[in-house]
Amino acid sequence: MNANGANKLLVIEDDQSFANITMRRLTKHGFNCQHAADADQALLACRGMLPDYILLDMKLERSSGLTLLPLLRAIVPSARIVLLTGYASIATAVAAIKQGADDYLAKPVDSQTLINTLLGDSSTQASTDIVNDNVLSPMRVEWEHLQQVLKANKGNISETARQLNMHRRTLQRKLQKKPL
Template sequence: MKLLLVEDDTTFANTLKRRLEKHGFTCWHADTCNDALLACHRHLPDFILLDMKLHHESGLNLINPMRQLRPQSRIILLTGFASIATAVDAIKLGADDYLTKPVDTQTLLAALNPKAAKTEPVISQDEDKVLSAEQVEWEHIQQVLKFNNGNVSATARQLSMHRRTLQRKLQKRPTPTKSA
């Protein structure tokens, strides 16, 4: 069971690597898009764990080329910035699953195991957690804001939103909702 871990956070990558090696995976780590494609070509992994945000690049851009290199590999997108839009994009591009960080070992192993794989992507490892539309929007705004290094004007332009509207949205953090 060969696994390629594409993650720019070295500490998190090493932790995941140790956890997965305890469960029988042989792991390789890459922290850039170019290194990931080279490692995918060189090691021919059966599984690929792909971070969505790699430095200033998007892991979404790697899904298609990796799928072409390894059509039978199981590709799991990991992200600290979950949103419905990126989950849909990832699945449309060819990812097999979508998990939010931090991810527990059992959830990760269930996503990696093809026999236990579900037909629908996993959007959150916390099954009791249901995100409202406002929470999804908030998470997306935070992701774009971080990408723009906190620049509200650039974020508003990227989101096609008036700057004052964005500022109002940033002042109102939505409260989590729980399902029964």
């Protein structure tokens, strides 16, 4: 928290409308928000404002939030960095934590979960997660990842199975079992 009492938050997001909505929601909860749309703007803003918190999108227009994490961590080692993504997977969650993120959230996320995660309030977050329908189970995360790889392969099951290193029939079974 800075001297005037507001929590300085840097929102690094290439989707301008999502960034505006997120900043408006967080400003109502006492955060002093600044926006950066790409990696270059993010590094400049980070050096200028020295944020207490950083909300980082994983997929920026021309770069990845994962590659930006160590650079941000070097500038503000004590900042709490939360990686936010619409493409959640176990592999990226592990990579994000290894690269320096303090936490990882899948979009969409409700305001209370986002605030609790930014503040590092795990006790409140755990109780919120039990009630929150937006929390993805590991099966759901896997299913979402399979869907993304399938989409990237334009619906080609065989090519998707090869990329995921699994049998074609196993992939088909997993895709049929859509978790709640």
